Amino acid sequence: MKTQINGTDILELGFPEGKIIGIALKINSKRNGFTREEMIANFKNVLAAPENYIDNAIFSKLAVALIEKANEKPEDFIPLNQNPNTYTSYGAGHIEEGARKQMEVAMKLPVTVAGALMPDAHQGYGLPIGGVLATKNAIIPYGVGVDIGCRMALSVYNIPEVFYYENEAKFKRELIAHTKFGAGHGFHGQYKSNHAVLENDAFNLNPFVKNLKDKAWSQLGSSGGGNHFVEFGIIEFEQDDVLLNIPKGKYVALLTHSGSRGMGATIAGQYTKIAKEVCKLPEMAKNLAYLDLNSQLGQEYWLAMNLAGDYASACHEIIHNKMERALGAEVLTKVENHHNFAWKEIWNGEEVIVHRKGATPAAKGVMGIIPGSMTAPGFLVRGKGEKNAINSASHGAGRQMSRTQAIKNITKTEMQSILKDHGVTLIGAGLDEAPMAYKDINQVMAAQQDLVDVIARFTPKMVRMADDGSRED
Template sequence: MNTQINGNDLLAIGYEQSEALGIALRINKKRLGFSREQMMENFKNVLESPENYLDDKNFSKLASALIEKANQKPEDFISLNQTPNDYTLFGTDHIEEGAKKQMEVAMKLPVTVAGALMPDAHQGYGLPIGGVLATNNAIIPYGVGVDIGCRMALSVYDIPELFYYENEDKFKRELIAHSKFGAGHGFHGQYKSDHEVLGRKEFDEHLFIKNLKNKAWSQLGSSGGGNHFVEFGIMEFMEDDAALNILKGKYVALLTHSGSRGLGATIAGHYTKMAKQVCKLPYEAQNLAYLDLNSELGQEYWIAMNLAGDYASACHEIIHDKMEKALGATVLAKVENHHNFAWKEVWNGEEVIVHRKGATPAGKGVMGIIPGSMTAPGFLVRGKGEEQAINSASHGAGRQMSRTQAIKNITKNEMQTILKDHGVTLIGAGLDEAPMAYKDINLVMESQKELVDVVAKFTPKMVRMADDGSRED
């Protein structure tokens, strides 16, 4: 017999989609010693007479939320447009319904100008991962994401493919020596790196950021948890590339993926909370709370976001510099792009704020890197400047299984077999990052042929990821 209580059960007895529903479901997880029937009876009684439960140790928070909701008036909220503006989907067959529904809510915001959904899109908080949203002079902290400035960085070395296979132990040694992973993890004492980003005036003048400098310093040059990685692979150019000054052939390359660590996460949490206080949106749009860029709060967040983006770039720079020295290699080309950010751009003749939450900038001639999975190829691309995509492309393959689903459905043996079949050495990572948890990168690339040209293909060979269950991605 099913003893679980879900959202539909509570909706059936009169609860509405609201913050109170979320509180009730969190209370239910604790169960508090009640049977299913007793818990349902409690939920029904609290809904009918919340004032009787304001001092109840188990249900007071739910009672308060229900009373607050009952006292809310429509005029307390910023109205959404009745129907969503049109937006463009790329690879619609590969995109889950949850992501499409989130995008439709975003397209109802009064500040929304245009939107697009990339073929790797999946559900997130507020704006879906793979969502691109252009707004009129407004910035949405959750439209940027928690890991502000998360990015890809690529170094192509003057090292031929064969050298990698003859010296795998050396590459493994340097990969372990010069990368550090995990949410909250950082460096201490003489192991700390230095970088000009730490000298930025924001760390002294910005009311919120100045308290984060020590955290930023300790984590500088490290990578986060979740899907962040540092990996060696083989980069294949099918023809000469004059712009990069690289000849056709195969080269050893280093590819990294991570963001602004604790600095960005703390900024995101603070300003999302502030945005929700000043921008009261209906429940379904709460996580899209925005800040006017003409306001003091909006400017505060904009400055903090840009610093976090530069800090994320500095983290990659340090890793790549360490690896270049350790290998004694010459870097033939460096390419970097970020994908959790907001930019001031001109779209359709007007200046807009373009949020790319898990989407790669792909303006005409702009270089970017779109990874697959630890056993699937990634691609070095050059943007085509497609206006319907708001000059964007996917930021990867995108998940087809949630982390929980992957852990339940994929065995360690299955993961080890696929790694062996592809000749990939893995250091760290859990089953939630197994290759099978991701969409087919080739289908994703096929869906965005009009957005980017492929310049070269990257085949992962040695991958390092967090192995402590971190979820900082």
């Protein structure tokens, strides 16, 4: 016998999509002594006559939301463009419909100038992950993403490949000693790091941002949860690279992936909420609410976003410096790039704001890193400056299974088997990050040959991730 009530049940009763479903589910989660059938009956009654429940202790919030919804008029919302420009999609045959639909909605915003969808794209909140959107003087918090400034950083050492295999125990010891993972986790007391980013004037932007400084300090130099990692691997240059001054060969390298930790997530949540309050878009587009960059709120978010980006870069810098000292190695080159950010760029002769949510900057000559998975290769790339892609490329392989699907469908034995087959040592990580949860990176790279040149290939050998399957908060 079915006892639970889910969103589909509430929709079938005739409730409108959107926040009202969430309000009903929250009421149902408390149950207040009602059986499933009684709760369903109450929901039907509130829907039929919400005015009778305005003062009801349990259902008043739902009743008020229904009345407000019923009184909404089209003129209450910023209209969408019904004849939007088209966007360019790369690897379209392997991109899920949800991501394509989100991109189509984003193209209808009145501030949208151009868009592109990368071959690793999948559905997210607002702009799809793998979505690139150029706007006119407007910034979309959910177009940047929750993990503001999430980025890649690569250090190539003057250490030959054979040294890694002869000293795996040392590499494992240093990887464990100099990294920290897990959502909400940080350092305390004497273990805290210092960095110039903590003196950034933007921390004094307003009381909200100022209150994040202590959390930022404690988490400085850590990596968080989710798909963030620190890993050693072998990078191969098949020919001399004159620009990087690296001869052909195989080298040990350190690759890191993480963002702005709890500080960035809190900024994203706050300014998304504010944007939704001041930028009333139709239901289908509400997560794309934007802030005018000429407004005080727009400038606040812009400065806070850049602070979070600088902070994310500082976290990588600390990890890489610690590892360089621990290994006693010389760094031949270091490359890094954001892939959850917004930039002021020139497009068709005018300044626009380019949002890259899970996309790598790939202007002509710009270096970037596109990882695969814990068993699939990553690639050091140089951008070609493809205009149709808005000077962008993918940020990785992209998920083909949600975290929930991966946990349900992949066994620990299967994950251990594929790690063994690829000679990868894994420290931490849950089944939600199993290699099988990701698209084929080679397929993704084949779809963006017009966007980047591959300079070197990185093969993961020792990977550390959060061991609790945690996401950032």
